[in-house]
Amino acid sequence: MKPFKISEAVVRRLPVYLQVLNDLHMRDVQTVSSQELGNKLDLNPAQIRKDLAYFGDFGRKGIGYDVSYLIEKIRQILKLDQPLNVGLVGAGNLGRALCNYNTYLKDNMKITAVFDAHPSMVGASINGLSVLPMDKLQETVAERNIRIGIITVPAVEAQNVADRFVDAGVAGILNFAPTILRVPDHVRIHYADFTTELLSLAYYLEKEGDDEDETVVD
Numbered sequence: 001m002k003p004f005k006i007s008e009a010v011v012r013r014l015p016v017y018l019q020v021l022n023d024l025h026m027r028d029v030q031t032v033s034s035q036e037l038g039n040k041l042d043l044n045p046a047q048i049r050k051d052l053a054y055f056g057d058f059g060r061k062g063i064g065y066d067v068s069y070l071i072e073k074i075r076q077i078l079k080l081d082q083p084l085n086v087g088l089v090g091a092g093n094l095g096r097a098l099c100n101y102n103t104y105l106k107d108n109m110k111i112t113a114v115f116d117a118h119p120s121m122v123g124a125s126i127n128g129l130s131v132l133p134m135d136k137l138q139e140t141v142a143e144r145n146i147r148i149g150i151i152t153v154p155a156v157e158a159q160n161v162a163d164r165f166v167d168a169g170v171a172g173i174l175n176f177a178p179t180i181l182r183v184p185d186h187v188r189i190h191y192a193d194f195t196t197e198l199l200s201l202a203y204y205l206e207k208e209g210d211d212e213d214e215t216v217v218d
């Protein structure tokens with residue numbers, strides 16, 4: 001089949017579908033309708049049907065989607081049907097927490113190497129991984145076929161670490177440091193920020209005396 005481009009919004013929804021489908025699969029549910037998926041995800045069933053129709057016509061009227069088949073298909077589309085190795089730089093509080101979460105990562109994606117610049121961290125064991133010094137980054141990325149780099153260092157160090165990951169040949173970076181990074185076009189960068197999520201959530205909390213009808217400003 002000719003490769004086609006999927007919109008970013010759809011790509012971001014697919015892992016969410018996958019999570020729900022994996023959960024249904026664990027509970028031995030064989031089929032699911034777009035209506036049921038919609039209820040679980042608080043999404044419009046028509047939107048779900050449209051998203052899934054991108055990849056072929058595999059929903060059956062009146063029966064719904066075969067859960068195992070849909071999981072397999074979404075994993076293929078997200079390229080999770082082959083092992084994907086991840087490297088992490090910054091074995092501090094956040095880095096350690098993410099490495100400890102590693103056990104729960106499914107879908108062939110695993111943190112397979114962790115690095116830190118501080119001598120006191122090097123050699124420490126985190127969830128079965130021994131922290132490596134930064135001068136091992138280049139060779140380890142190549143040897144372990146690491147495709148994604150995670151950055152959990154202080155913001156001032158993040159660009160330097162991103163450059164090291166790029167030079168080592170990763171294809172994607174997930175940055176947790178609160179700073180915007182420059183990477184070449186062939187490297188995809190995503191940001192994860194719990195602080196900005198929390199700050200924007202604060203806006204939606206009702207305050208006593210708030211007007212119900214507010215003017216929306218774009």
Ligand SMILES: NC(=O)c1ccc[n+]([C@@H]2O[C@H](COP(=O)([O-])OP(=O)(O)OC[C@H]3O[C@@H](n4cnc5c(N)ncnc54)[C@H](O)[C@@H]3O)[C@@H](O)[C@H]2O)c1
Pocket residue numbers: 089090091092093094095115116117118121134152153154155157160161175176177178192193194195
């Ligand atoms: N995105 C989020 O939701 C979120 C949440 C918490 C923290 N953070 C950010 O994550 C980062 C880490 O936070 P933390 O609390 O784990 O910090 P931390 O100080 O506990 O850990 C940082 C680690 O990075 C290492 N380090 C520093 N410079 C380095 C370099 N150049 N190369 C390799 N290793 C280096 C340090 O030795 C240390 O082990 C910070 O930028 C913080 O702002 C983001």
